[in-house]
Amino acid sequence: MNTTRKRFFILTGDPGVGKTTLTKKLTSSIIEKGVKASGFYTEEVRRNGVREGFDVVSLDGQRGRLARDQSLLGGPVKFKVGKYGVLVDEFEKIGLASLNQAADQNSLLVIDEIGKMEFFSEPFKKRIREVFSGTSSHVILASIPVRRSDNLIEGIRNHSLAKVWLVTRENRNQLHDEIMKEIASLLAVSS
Numbered sequence: 001m002n003t004t005r006k007r008f009f010i011l012t013g014d015p016g017v018g019k020t021t022l023t024k025k026l027t028s029s030i031i032e033k034g035v036k037a038s039g040f041y042t043e044e045v046r047r048n049g050v051r052e053g054f055d056v057v058s059l060d061g062q063r064g065r066l067a068r069d070q071s072l073l074g075g076p077v078k079f080k081v082g083k084y085g086v087l088v089d090e091f092e093k094i095g096l097a098s099l100n101q102a103a104d105q106n107s108l109l110v111i112d113e114i115g116k117m118e119f120f121s122e123p124f125k126k127r128i129r130e131v132f133s134g135t136s137s138h139v140i141l142a143s144i145p146v147r148r149s150d151n152l153i154e155g156i157r158n159h160s161l162a163k164v165w166l167v168t169r170e171n172r173n174q175l176h177d178e179i180m181k182e183i184a185s186l187l188a189v190s191s
């Protein structure tokens with residue numbers, strides 16, 4: 001693989017705009033081409049229309065709790081984002097572990113998302129620094145929040161190997177084909 005070609009595909013956009021949905025569609029399309037993929041998604045958890053929190057789901061199908069409304073967690077909560085308590089241990093067991101299993105060269109690493117909740121995990125931050133150091137040969141599909149200016153996230157956004165797409169309600173249905181073309185060309189599979 002050409003080592004200077006952009007291979008960090010980054011989605012950003014407002015909360016709820018469709019980054020996870022797009023990431024899932026792209027990942028399925030890429031796996032269908034026979035490319036190996038690992039990593040995780042974060043998914044909203046709703047009950048009777050009310051958001052209770054978020055789950056972390058690895059590409060190999062394991063699911064854990066990333067965060068829950070604090071009222072649902074008995075006892076004191078160490079890590080909080082708004083009304084949610086973040087379950088760092090559960091995130092590490094599923095999300096971080098899925099990045100550590102990352103397969104060989106030319107495989108896809110899915111990281112949805114790199115945000116405030118996930119950053120309560122120091123080992124996750126360390127792993128993120130490693131995978132974006134440019135020394136591994138993974139193709140990365142990741143999402144980052146649009147409004148957060150953390151040094152590590154800014155470093156990813158401005159990385160010479162990164163290409164960033166702003167996902168909006170207007171473009172979210174077109175982006176799949178555009179991004180798929182780039183990833184397919186990089187991995188030498190048909191789009």
Ligand SMILES: Nc1ncnc2c1ncn2[C@@H]1O[C@H](COP(=O)(O)OP(=O)(O)OP(=O)(O)O)[C@@H](O)[C@H]1O
Nearest residue numbers: 013014015016017018019020021022044113172173
């Ligand atoms: N292309 C689409 N067409 C119709 N509905 C969509 C589309 N993409 C996402 N949605 C809906 O919008 C909601 C939020 O989508 P999604 O979870 O993918 O957003 P997100 O940007 O990942 O959110 P978050 O910032 O919370 O991670 C979901 O209910 C999903 O079904």
